[in-house]
Amino acid sequence: MSLAALQETPSNSVAITHPQWSPICQRSDLVTNSGVCALWGDTSVYPTKALNTVTKTVYQRSIALFFLPDQEQQLYAVDNWDPIAQAGVIARGIIAELEGELTIASPMYKNHFRLSDGVCMEDSDIKLATYPLAFSGNTVYIGNNKLQ
Numbered sequence: 001m002s003l004a005a006l007q008e009t010p011s012n013s014v015a016i017t018h019p020q021w022s023p024i025c026q027r028s029d030l031v032t033n034s035g036v037c038a039l040w041g042d043t044s045v046y047p048t049k050a051l052n053t054v055t056k057t058v059y060q061r062s063i064a065l066f067f068l069p070d071q072e073q074q075l076y077a078v079d080n081w082d083p084i085a086q087a088g089v090i091a092r093g094i095i096a097e098l099e100g101e102l103t104i105a106s107p108m109y110k111n112h113f114r115l116s117d118g119v120c121m122e123d124s125d126i127k128l129a130t131y132p133l134a135f136s137g138n139t140v141y142i143g144n145n146k147l148q
Helices: none
Strands: 021-026 036-043 045-046 054-056 059-067 075-080 096-100 100-107 112-114 133-136 139-143
Touching: 021 036, 021 059, 036 139
Parallel strands: none
Antiparallel strands: 021 139, 036 059, 045 054, 059 075, 096 100, 100 112, 133 139
């Protein structure tokens, strides 16, 4: 998937024209210069063969969304799971600039993850998955393919 499938307009608003994008939240759900957590993925009901039952299988990810309206790139999405602390806390982290990079500091052990590519500044072998985000009107869309 390519972001070229979107028609870019000023202020990060876009017209969604590609099926690889799905809504994740509304603009009003975002907190300026902070993070929020959203569940994203498939919540379909799948039949199972065991005991002839139907089970609701949930394939969802917890995604941390960041809205930084004063930055050139205003929207960021990374996995909410902190691989160092083994906890879903990234959305509660503190946004900081470190070595010229926008980062999110995990609230547990204060490791810094770059918002652009998810790489941990203290240990480059550790990284968070990152996802493309875009506005279309008041809806925030997430790209169905990871950037990193």
